Amino acid sequence: MKYDDSNLPQEDGSTQLDQNLSRLLKAAGNSSRPSTRFTVSLVNDAIAELRRTKAAGQIRAPWASGPPWLEKSLGWAAVVGAACSAGLAIIASILLKMSFLVQAVAVLTVLVNWFTFFGEYLR
Amino acid sequence: METEDVPDRPDQLSWAQFAQGDPDVWQEFIKREIPRLYGIFLRSWPNRPLAEELVQRTVFDAVRGRGGYDPSKGSPEDWILGIARNNIRLEIRKRAGRSSPNGQTSRYFETIDAKPLPDEVLEREETAGMVRLALSRLESKEQAVLEAKYIQELAAGEIALQMGSTEKAVHSLLYRARLSLRRELEKLTRQTNGGQASLNANR
Numbered sequence: 001m002k003y004d005d006s007n008l009p010q011e012d013g014s015t016q017l018d019q020n021l022s023r024l025l026k027a028a029g030n031s032s033r034p035s036t037r038f039t040v041s042l043v044n045d046a047i048a049e050l051r052r053t054k055a056a057g058q059i060r061a062p063w064a065s066g067p068p069w070l071e072k073s074l075g076w077a078a079v080v081g082a083a084c085s086a087g088l089a090i091i092a093s094i095l096l097k098m099s100f101l102v103q104a105v106a107v108l109t110v111l112v113n114w115f116t117f118f119g120e121y122l123r
Numbered sequence: 124m125e126t127e128d129v130p131d132r133p134d135q136l137s138w139a140q141f142a143q144g145d146p147d148v149w150q151e152f153i154k155r156e157i158p159r160l161y162g163i164f165l166r167s168w169p170n171r172p173l174a175e176e177l178v179q180r181t182v183f184d185a186v187r188g189r190g191g192y193d194p195s196k197g198s199p200e201d202w203i204l205g206i207a208r209n210n211i212r213l214e215i216r217k218r219a220g221r222s223s224p225n226g227q228t229s230r231y232f233e234t235i236d237a238k239p240l241p242d243e244v245l246e247r248e249e250t251a252g253m254v255r256l257a258l259s260r261l262e263s264k265e266q267a268v269l270e271a272k273y274i275q276e277l278a279a280g281e282i283a284l285q286m287g288s289t290e291k292a293v294h295s296l297l298y299r300a301r302l303s304l305r306r307e308l309e310k311l312t313r314q315t316n317g318g319q320a321s322l323n324a325n326r
Contacts, residue, residue, distance in 0.1 A: 028254035
């Protein structure tokens, strides 16, 4: 007999009976609390993940564990820096009597460089 | 008054430590939250394996997204509850996007060693009833070893200690118990299908 199995997860066929029996027996149980083994294992795995991501985060962004305003301030400083640079590029291009196309290229290059730099730095 | 401020301080302090990812604070927090989250998911779907999966997903979402926790906006308990609710919404959406399994529960037992049982079948009261009945027909030793292995999730060594036996004997008993349970489920399937066939013939 066939039935619609489009909603079934992909699992290893070699242990299918074991997995199904495990799920069936758990489903038929009447405990409203998770098993001690599950709890202990999840706590250990989560703490290991916490330590791992914390260490990785410290290498990439040393201010990540600092106060939340620091990251916001850095973000605003980045925006102000990019705007000032674009303004400077426009003024310089006018003073140097560049054509409109060259002006646009200069301004866009400065903006793209700033955003790329901050994008890499803040990641 | 100073005495009124005292009860708030440990909480505020631990919230700040929580936001900074202090492993000791997190360990206590996760240990405390697992049973609560499990109960919430179990109330949404009477499916223990799914509840475990969702608890696991929620805890890992919290650990990975801990940078998004803001102590000024509320307690870590409320914050993780928000993540749990989001996972419930995602599960509802996932289920809405797939066709629900149709047909008798017994039909799914025929391919128990080949295909994963759908969540919706596991959540049927009929499924739980059939499994309990099949389990009750096994020898007491077989029932005990299956419960220890799959419900209490004990390792073979621990079961051996509990039963006063060797690990090898536990593996052998587990093998026999699995086959017996499968056989009983098949018998129930045949009975159900036979009953259904005679019901159809009488119509």
